[in-house]
Structure formats: structure tokens, C-alpha cells
Amino acid sequence: MVAAGGGTNVAYYPMPTDPAQLDRDHVWHPFTQQQAWVEEEPLMIERGEGSYLIDAEGRRYIDGVSSLWCTVHGHRHTGIDAAVGEQLGKVAHSTMLGLSHPGATALAARLVEIAPPGLSRVFYSESGSTAVEIALKMAFQFQQQRGGQHARRTSFVHLRESYHGDTIGSVSVGGIDLFHSAYRPLLFDAHAAEPGDAADLERVLSMHEEEIAAVIVEPLVQGAAGMLLHPPGYLRAVRELCDRFGMLLICDEVATGFGRTGTMFACEQEGVAPDLLCLAKGLTGGYLPLAATLATERIYEGFLGAYAEWRTFFHGHTYTGNPLACAAALANLDAFEQERTIERLQPKIALLEELLGGVETMPEVAEVRQRGFMVGIDLGEHDPALRLGHRVTLEARRRGAIVRPLGDVAILMPPLSISEAELRELVAIVSDSIQAAVADPRVLPLAA
């Protein structure tokens, strides 16, 4: 065949149209060893409905991890669907650099209204990682612009086993060696403290008192660590230590925000208001990528000045405050009010606790950690090469549930809208799957 105007001979191969084949040929998945991935049949999700995901063959699976901790009121929520559709009829994207739009302004006001007291300014971006980058840069620049002694506050304190995202700044304050150690030479210095241990934090802060800009924590639950729970009173103690040593507190509620721990924000449970608050995952109900970094008026004012003083916050992403995403987020907040989501969640949290009581006694289970709707079922120490957590995922899939583990910790984080019957089904499937995965002859000799 002769290409028009060229004269080159072009060989035509039939293009594969099988999505699984296209996936193996062209897609590189996040947090995935592709060499193992291409040996498995990828599960293709085509549709969602309430608590369920539906594959290309029409099989239904309970969405046991809220599509990676995002979905809040279920898939195909009527109100959020309508809001996004309505916005689509107006404009899909317009910039926040030099312009504004009603969705972004209404959402900012709503977030300030529901956030812990004192947070009055909203800076938008698209992911949890960017919400954290922004908080770190704001804290750093704020201290620089205070001047004098404060200009020496150039480093951060984070907790061991913490996770704040995958961009270089957020990795610098991350504490999960498996994810983070490879990048060590690229990262800025940060000081680590023991999670849940206020005395250790006090020790670290007093050692580096004059060089720390801010402390960053995931309040109450360190999600990616495998649902590591802090003891009651810890977050309050962190706030008090930050105040005593004169440094800022950044709370990363990317995972815990929007009801996951049983209250709208985890900070509420200890009456804590941070100086900077990072939100993402559940912000749009799990519909569209949107993140927000909330700041106090004090921090905001630290950036004010005449144009040529260059106190501007020089940061902004192209899709910042996208109108479709803002429309979804506003409808998400409407649903929280109209459906009394937090109130109706409480008996489901109690039921989940009761159901997990049965899981905790299973011989295959080392420990169950729960706060609200965030659950880690720890299967104990196993040879990582066995990929026990992954085997649980595959067993659960056969039984009609989607879960994704963190190492050998099975994670449950269902949509807040899940029904009691669906919750019972999810826990039953996951218990059966743990039993089946551990009973696998490839696993047993080591587990014994």
C-alpha cells in the first residue's frame, strides 16, 4: 500500500482491540511490578452502581476499598451525576490563574464552614500529593517571610511509617522505606519521630527547635502504613507541642477526611485545628481529581505585600480548581447534608466492629485495626515473595469483592453509603478469602 504523498511502504497489522491485550502492550500501572502483572488476566471495570463495580462480563463486585479510598456515597450517585452533567452544559474547564468561577468560590466557602476552626483560605490542586507539596511550600515560605530567626526554619518533622504522596516533596516527608528509600538522594532532609509517641516527638522538636518549619501528620490513622492507629490524645499532644515550640502543624486528611474515621474530619475527634489541612481523595465523592490545601488567615496574611515585594505564593497547577471537579465536590457536600451521611454511618461502624470481632479470632489473623470505616486486617509476618495480601485480593475477586492490600495487611474501606447487608457480605467474603489464601499449599508451610 502506498501512503498518500509519501510513497513509503507501510506494513499494516491488525490492531488488537481486546482491552486486556492493549493493557499488556501499552499500559504501565501504578505501584505494580509489571512482570507479574502481565501474567495475570487484568480485571476490566466497565460500570459502577452504588457499592458495586461491574466488569466487562457483567459480574458484580462490592467495592471494598472505595476505588482506592475515594468513593463516598457510592457510584452513579444521582445528585453528583446531575451536578457534573449540569456543569458540563456550561463549561468543562476554565483557569483559576487570573480568573475565577462560581463553583470554586462556593466550594471554598463550604469547606471553610465545615473545616476545623481557623482555616479560612482554600488553595486548589488535583491530588493528595500536590495538596501536601503546597502545604510544605506554604509553611516553608511563610517562615522565610516572617524573617529574623524564623528564616532558619527550613526543615520538617514527620512520623515514621507516614505516607503523604509520591511527588518528591511529599516523599521527603514519607516514612515507608519500601516506597521511599530508593529516592533518598533526591529528597530534602526531614526529621522522623515515632508514631503515636508524644515524648519522642517532644525529644525531636527540642533537638531541632529552631530549624523546623512544620510538623506533618496523618491524624488518628496512618493509612498507607496498614492502618496504624494513634493512641487517644496523641493528636492533641502534637498540637500542643507545635504551639509550645512555635512551629506549624500540617494535618494530612487526604485519607481520613470526609467521614472515613466516623467524623467529617479526624481532627474533630481531638478538638484540634491545624495551621494547614490537606484534602483530596473523598473531596469529590470519588468522582474527579480535586484537592484542597486549607490555610489559616495568619499564614495567608504572611504572603501579603506590595507586588514587587515578591511575597506571592508562586505555585499553581494548570487544572487547579477545575469546574467539573468543583461541581462534583459541592454535590458531594450536599449529599452529606441531605442523606445525613455521618449520622447514618454510626450504626454501620458499630456493625463493622462487631463483624470484625469474628475476624480477629481467626487463626490466620494477627491483628485487626479499625477506626470508623478504615480497617486493616493484619495477617502477620510472611515471606513477601508469597504475596499473601495479593492472594487474598484474587480470592476475594472470585467471591465478588474488590479489595487491595497493603503488603500482608488486608484493607477494608467501603463507601460510607454501603448498606448493612452489603457490609456483612463484604466481611464474609474477605474472611473466606483470607482462609482460602492462607490454606493455599504455597503459603501453609510458612504460615505454620
Ligand SMILES: *Cc1c(COP(=O)(O)O)cnc(C)c1O
Ligand atoms: C493517598 C494519600 C496521599 C496522596 O494522594 P494522591 O491523590 O494519591 O496523590 C497523601 N496523603 C495520604 C494520607 C494519602 O492517603
